Every structure is written in C-alpha cells, then in structure tokens.
Amino acid sequence: MAYKERLNGRKFDETRKIEAKAGVIPRADGSAMFKIGNTWAYAAVYGPRNLHPKFLQDPSKGILRCNYNMMPFSSSGDRVRPGSSRRSKEISLVTEKALLPVLDLSEYPNSVVDVFIEFPQTEAGSRCAGICAAAMALADAGLAMKDLVAAVSVGRVDDKLLVDLDYNEEAYEEGPVADIPIAMSPNYGKVTLLQMDGLISKEQLKKVIEMGKKACKDIYEVQKKALKDRYKI
Amino acid sequence: MNNQIRTHIIKLFNSDRRLDGRKLTEYRKVDVQLNATSTAEGSARVKIGETDVIAGIKTEVMEPYPDSPSEGSIMVGVELLPLSSPDFESGPPSARAVELARIVDRGIRESKCLDFKSLCIKEGEKIWMVIIDVCIINDAGNLFDAAALAAIAALKSMRFPEYKDDKIDYKKKTDKGLELKDLPIEVTVIKIGDKFIVDADSEEEKAIDARLTVASLSDGTLCAMQKGGDFPLTDEDICKMVEIGIEKAKELRKLVK
Amino acid sequence: MSKINVKNKDIAVPGEVLAVGMESFPGIGTYREGENIVASRLGLVQLDGRTIKLILLSGRYIPKRGDTIICKVIDVGFSGWRLETNGPYSAMLSMKDATSQFIARGADLTQFYDLGDQIVCSITNVTSQKLVDVTMKGPGLRKLSGGRIIEVSSNKVPRIIGKQGSMVSMIKDATKCNITVGQNGLVWIDGSPEDELLAITTIRKIEEESHLSGLTDKIKEFLDKNKKTQKTDK
Numbered sequence: 270m271a272y273k274e275r276l277n278g279r280k281f282d283e284t285r286k287i288e289a290k291a292g293v294i295p296r297a298d299g300s301a302m303f304k305i306g307n308t309w310a311y312a313a314v315y316g317p318r319n320l321h322p323k324f325l326q327d328p329s330k331g332i333l334r335c336n337y338n339m340m341p342f343s344s345s346g347d348r349v350r351p352g353s354s355r356r357s358k359e360i361s362l363v364t365e366k367a368l369l370p371v372l373d374l375s376e377y378p379n380s381v382v383d384v385f386i387e388f389p390q391t392e393a394g395s396r397c398a399g400i401c402a403a404a405m406a407l408a409d410a411g412l413a414m415k416d417l418v419a420a421v422s423v424g425r426v427d428d429k430l431l432v433d434l435d436y437n438e439e440a441y442e443e444g445p446v447a448d449i450p451i452a453m454s455p456n457y458g459k460v461t462l463l464q465m466d467g468l469i470s471k472e473q474l475k476k477v478i479e480m481g482k483k484a485c486k487d488i489y490e491v492q493k494k495a496l497k498d499r500y501k502i
Numbered sequence: 503m504n505n506q507i508r509t510h511i512i513k514l515f516n517s518d519r520r521l522d523g524r525k526l527t528e529y530r531k532v533d534v535q536l537n538a539t540s541t542a543e544g545s546a547r548v549k550i551g552e553t554d555v556i557a558g559i560k561t562e563v564m565e566p567y568p569d570s571p572s573e574g575s576i577m578v579g580v581e582l583l584p585l586s587s588p589d590f591e592s593g594p595p596s597a598r599a600v601e602l603a604r605i606v607d608r609g610i611r612e613s614k615c616l617d618f619k620s621l622c623i624k625e626g627e628k629i630w631m632v633i634i635d636v637c638i639i640n641d642a643g644n645l646f647d648a649a650a651l652a653a654i655a656a657l658k659s660m661r662f663p664e665y666k667d668d669k670i671d672y673k674k675k676t677d678k679g680l681e682l683k684d685l686p687i688e689v690t691v692i693k694i695g696d697k698f699i700v701d702a703d704s705e706e707e708k709a710i711d712a713r714l715t716v717a718s719l720s721d722g723t724l725c726a727m728q729k730g731g732d733f734p735l736t737d738e739d740i741c742k743m744v745e746i747g748i749e750k751a752k753e754l755r756k757l758v759k
Numbered sequence: 760m761s762k763i764n765v766k767n768k769d770i771a772v773p774g775e776v777l778a779v780g781m782e783s784f785p786g787i788g789t790y791r792e793g794e795n796i797v798a799s800r801l802g803l804v805q806l807d808g809r810t811i812k813l814i815l816l817s818g819r820y821i822p823k824r825g826d827t828i829i830c831k832v833i834d835v836g837f838s839g840w841r842l843e844t845n846g847p848y849s850a851m852l853s854m855k856d857a858t859s860q861f862i863a864r865g866a867d868l869t870q871f872y873d874l875g876d877q878i879v880c881s882i883t884n885v886t887s888q889k890l891v892d893v894t895m896k897g898p899g900l901r902k903l904s905g906g907r908i909i910e911v912s913s914n915k916v917p918r919i920i921g922k923q924g925s926m927v928s929m930i931k932d933a934t935k936c937n938i939t940v941g942q943n944g945l946v947w948i949d950g951s952p953e954d955e956l957l958a959i960t961t962i963r964k965i966e967e968e969s970h971l972s973g974l975t976d977k978i979k980e981f982l983d984k985n986k987k988t989q990k991t992d993k
Contacts, residue, residue: 294585294586296640319848340635341558341635342539342545343539378888380847385592387639456775456776493775506908510905519952
C-alpha cells in the first residue's frame with residue numbers, strides 16, 4: 270500500500286505549526302524559543318566570554334561551543350537520563366558545524382560563545398528545531414552573521430517525498446523511510462547540516478532537498494519576524 | 503574584600519526597602535502554570551519574577567526496595583541548566599543542584615502528603631517510581647522556592663499512564679492521579695545583616711549571611727528545613743524565620759490550589 | 760539606480776537584503792554581496808547619505824581605547840590590579856597608572872584598591888589580542904563608594920548619556936542621584952531609595968525604547984509625572 274495521504278493530514282510540503290520568540294531568557298546574552306508541532310526548543314547564548322582552560326583558546330578568533338540537551342521529561346516515552354549521551358554529543362557537534370559557516374567571531378580572539386539548547390518537549394525533528402532556535406539566539410546576542418540558519422527534516426515515506434516528518438512517519442513500517450535533517454543559510458541556499466537515516470535514491474534526494482530549501486525559506490520568515498517583534502513597541 | 507552591594511542592601515533595609523523597591527517579606531509576582539509540557543505525566547511551570555523553572559514528572563515501574571515491599575517511591579532531580587545562568591556549567595550535578603533536589607525531595611517525602619503505599623502495584627514485585635525533574639530556564643534568584651513550588655504543582659497535575667501486561671503505555675494517560683493529603687510549601691527566608699527577607703533575587707543572593715528553607719503544611723506544621731549560608735543563626739533568628747516561612751507559605755499555597 | 764528595501768529605524772535581521780545596486784555603500788553591521796547590501800547583525804537601519812548602516816541593539820561589551828568604564832577589582836598582583844570589564848576581556852591597571860603617589864617596593868596594593876572595589880577608569884590601550892590597559896589619571900576617574908551598580912546593554916549607553924550628556928543630566932536633575940555611566944554598560948547610581956528606583960526605572964525605559972524617536976521628550980514627561988506622584992505619596 271502506498272503512502273497516499275499523510276497520517277497527520279498535512280500536505281507533503283507542509284511543516285507542522287511553527288511558533289518562535291526571541292529574548293525569552295533574561296540572564297542570557299541572547300535567547301530564543303522555537304516550537305514546531307510538539308517539538309519545543311529553547312536556546313541561550315552566553316558570550317563572547319572568557320574561555321578556560323587557556324589551551325582551548327584560539328588567538329585568531331572566538332570559538333563556538335554548542336550543547337544539545339533533552340530535559341528528562343521531554344520524551345513521550347521513558348525518562349531521558351540527565352547528562353550527555355553519545356547521541357547528544359553528536360548532535361551538539363553537528364549543530365556547531367551547522368551554525369559556524371554563517372558566524373563571524375574574528376572580533377573576539379581567545380573567547381568563547383556558548384550556545385545551550387534545551388527541550389522541554391520533543392516529538393521528532395528536535396535537532397532542526399534546536400538549530401533554528403540557536404540561530405535566532407545568536408542573532409539576538411548581537412553577533413556578526415552573514416545569514417541566519419534555518420533547519421527542517423525532509424525525507425521519504427514509502428513512495429512519497431515530504432517535509433518535516435513527525436514521529437509516526439519516522440516509524441512508518443509499510444514501506445521504506447528516509448529521514449534527512451538539513452540546515453541551510455536561507456538567503457544563499459547553502460546546506461550546513463545534512464544527515465540521513467534510511468533508504469533513498471539520488472534522484473529523490475535531489476528533489477527532496479529542493480523541498481527542504483523552500484521550507485527553510487518559510488522558516489526564515491518566521492525567525493525574522495520573531496527577531497523584529499522583539500523590538501516592536 | 504569590599505562587598506559594596508551588601509552595604510547598600512543593608513542601608514536600604516533600614517528603611518524597609520529592597521533594591522527593586524519591594525518590602526522585606528514581599529515576593530515578586532508568582533505565576534504557576536499547570537501542564538506546561540505534554541510529554542511529561544505531570545508538569546508545571548513556575549515563574550517568580552524573572553526566575554523561570556519547569557518541573558516534569560515521568561513514571562517508571564520497578565521492583566520495590568527490600569525494606570518496603572508494599573511502597574512505591576519518589577525521586578527528585580534538579581537541573582541547574584547552563585542555559586539559565588552564566589554561573590552554571592555543563593556536567594554532572596553540582597553540590598548545589600544536589601542540595602536543591604534533596605530539599606525539594608524532603609519537603610514532599612517528609613510531609614507524608616503522599617501515601618507511598620498507593621504507588622504499589624503488586625506487593626514485593628512491582629511499584630511505581632515517580633520521578634520529578636525540575637529544570638531551571640532562567641535563574642533570577644530564589645530557585646529553592648520556585649523548584650519546590652513547581653514540583654508540588656506538577657505532582658498535583660500528574661496522571662498515571664496505562665500499565666498493562668508489565669508494560670507502560672505512555673501514549674495512554676489514565677485519569678488516575680495522585681492523592682495529595684496536603685500541600686507542603688517551601689519558603690526560603692534569608693538573613694542579611696540583622697534583617698530577614700523572602701524571595702531574594704540574584705543581587706541579594708550575593709549578599710546573604712544565612713538562609714533557612716522552611717517547608718510547612720496548611721496547619722502550620724513544619725515538615726522539613728535546611729539551613730544554608732556561611733553565618734550562624736541564633737534561637738531568636740530561627741523562630742522569626744520559621745514564623746515568616748509559615749506565614750508566606752499560606753500565600754503560595756493558594757496559587758497551587 | 761540603487762533600490763533601497765528599508766527605511767530609517769527599520770529593524771534588520773542577519774541575511775536580510777537591505778539594498779540592491781552599486782550606488783549604496785555598506786556601513787557598520789552590513790556587507791556587500793555582489794549587487795546586494797546585506798545585514799550582518801540584528802540592528803536598527805540608519806540611512807546616512809548613500810551609506811546604509813545598522814545601530815546594534817545587543818551584544819556584549821568589547822573594549823575600545825578611550826572608553827571610560829566601570830570595573831571591579833578581581834585580583835591584586837605585585838605591580839598592579841586585574842579588573843573585570845563586564846565583557847569577555849579583563850583589564851590591567853598598573854601601579855604607575857593608578858596614582859601619582861609614590862608606592863614603595865613591596866607595598867600592600869590593597870590600600871589603594873582592594874578586591875571587590877568598583878572603579879571608574881579609562882582605557883589607554885587595547886591590543887589585537889584584546890589585552891587591555893587602563894588608567895586612573897583623568898577627570899572623573901575614581902574609586903566608587905556607596906551606591907549601587909546596574910547593568911545595561913553597552914550598545915544603549917550612548918542613548919542613556921544623550922547628546923553632550925543631556926539625557927543623563929536630565930535624570931540626575933530630576934532624581935537628585937549621583938550617576939556615572941560606564942561605556943561598558945555598567946551604571947553607578949547613588950541617592951535616596953525612592954530616587955534610585957526612579958533613576959533605574961527611567962534608565963530601563965531608555966534602554967527599551969532607545970530606538971524610538973522623540974525619546975528625550977518622552978523621558979522628560981516620564982520623569983515629570985513620576986516626580987509628582989512621588990511627592991503626593993509623601
């Protein structure tokens with residue numbers, strides 16, 4: 270049986286409902302909230318700040334450190350044990366690489382910019398939501414950026430290509446599934462994060478990345494509006 | 503060492519004022535929102551001024567402890583997320599986080615407001631473990647009271663998931679909640695100089711001499727306490743602080759009811 | 760002809776194309792990408808002739824030579840003091856820049872500035888690696904005693920000070936507080952409890968509304984109104 274209509278009733282190129290807000294954590298130098306469907310991310314930026322130990326310092330520019338973490342109660346299944354896991358370490362790393370290409374930290378030698386991403390609630394697509402929140406938080410912190418970064422997962426379920434897979438689609442069992450989280454700088458259309466789990470042909474991949482580009486542009490508009498709204502009176 | 507802010511705070515206290523204009527035993531605006539996150543079996547978000555915390559509950563089924571075969575149990579964790587303050591670091595829980603979690607835990611456990619026997623599924627074999635995790639979103643002072651309030655509010659909103667054939671089905675929530683016989687409320691009273699305040703903000707926390715967290719029930723019975731800070735307290739200090747704690751708990755309790 | 764997509768006081772977001780065409784020039788917070796002038800920061804658009812620039816709305820303090828800043832003493836060494844600048848970089852105050860008094864070899868430097876002391880100093884030098892030297896020699900540079908310090912965004916400091924110090928003078932007059940504004944976003948305030956609170960509320964208001972026009976009049980009105988209510992309270 271082919272995947273005719275999405276289980277969640279969305280169109281194939283339609284994301285879940287998105288909400289975003291900047292400046293949500295007063296103690297941070299920059300912060301943002303990004304919610305897509307039931308996945309809900311907070312990001313806080315601290316820095317540029319003093320970096321210890323000293324051997325980590327780069328005298329030519331500031332460094333970026335990202336930390337992805339799920340709150341213990343953020344999964345609809347079992348409790349997530351606090352502390353870092355192999356999964357969270359990998360996601361932290363790819364998040365860092367997804368954001369670095371747009372960020373210019375050359376003005377801040379020997380310092381660090383820390384980004385902390387936390388999830389009170391998740392249901393698929395958390396690394397993408399985290400990247401969207403983090404990009405907004407970095408902009409909110411007043412750092413120099415060539416562009417924002419928007420991210421979404423794309424993929425296939427059976428014979429259909431689609432955007433923003435939810436949990437049921439990732440777990441679809443009646444046909445092949447591919448889950449491809451991507452991030453890009455929306456104004457340049459360049460991909461800064463690409464991962465894939467599943468099976469897909471290279472023709473399908475090409476098409477689905479196109480779909481992702483369009484979705485990222487839409488997400489960028491939401492991010493942009495949230496950042497502008499912060500200063501609206 | 504020059505502690506200018508302490509000198510200034512004490513100067514203000516003498517005219518019954520604080521840095522942000524509050525009276526000495528006045529809380530900032532307290533806001534309690536139940537069911538803050540849908541993935542938890544129970545949750546609450548508490549804001550005290552700019553302090554912002556979320557408590558969420560997950561349940562697990564396990565074997566009972568050998569010394570209490572017919573009782574379930576609770577566990578409390580507090581995450582001082584580095585997201586919430588420049589002073590917190592990633593890594594294993596700090597002593598401060600552990601102290602905070604244990605005070606919240608004792609406030610609930612020792613109040614006996616929760617009958618652990620009701621968490622027993624099959625004596626000697628299966629019990630419910632109720633795990634309350636409190637995550638700090640923004641630390642603007644007084645995490646003790648915020649975390650404790652969020653934890654008790656989350657317990658109140660909790661619903662058990664379905665448990666069938668030795669498996670938890672988290673997707674199916676039942677309408678069975680926890681029966682709380684009372685609402686233990688924690689109030690942290692702070693001593694700076696010779697004055698007492700409640701709900702210290704981050705600036706005031708830099709200047710504290712001693713703190714006493716007082717957990718009390720609706721009839722004023724005390725159910726847990728913890729002294730902190732570098733300076734000792736006299737008998738009179740303790741009496742005054744306990745009195746303030748019980749009085750203020752009444753105000754906070756209304757927000758959870 | 761250049762096509763300009765924005766107007767004065769619009770809020771620009773990184774990646775946003777502000778103008779197309781070679782007749783416009785990129786200023787602070789923007790860069791050129793082919794024909795486009797693109798925002799590289801979150802900021803307020805300011806069209807200055809043919810230059811498009813942004814006034815930044817947030818960001819930590821990065822030390823600049825000539826800035827007058829408020830610092831806290833965090834370490835006392837053999838030959839000087841290490842100061843916290845409210846930014847990623849600490850500053851050094853050496854003995855010769857601290858005082859014109861003679862300091863004997865091996866003297867206890869805490870008698871001049873002790874740990875935790877707050878001082879107003881001026882930046883004399885910043886290296887490319889952000890080593891910062893400051894001096895206490897100059898008008899208004901001193902150790903602060905009493906009062907309290909609040910933190911504001913260092914990008915908003917120019918608005919809090921106002922043209923030739925007009926804004927801060929207005930607050931000083933209305934609240935009878937002593938106020939010193941450090942370019943690193945720390946503001947020292949000393950007055951009666953009520954006056955201090957009014958001064959702080961006013962400064963917070965300027966911070967929030969710094970990008971709106973007619974700010975001076977608004978603040979004047981705000982101060983007049985609140986001065987009155989304070990009096991009737993008494």
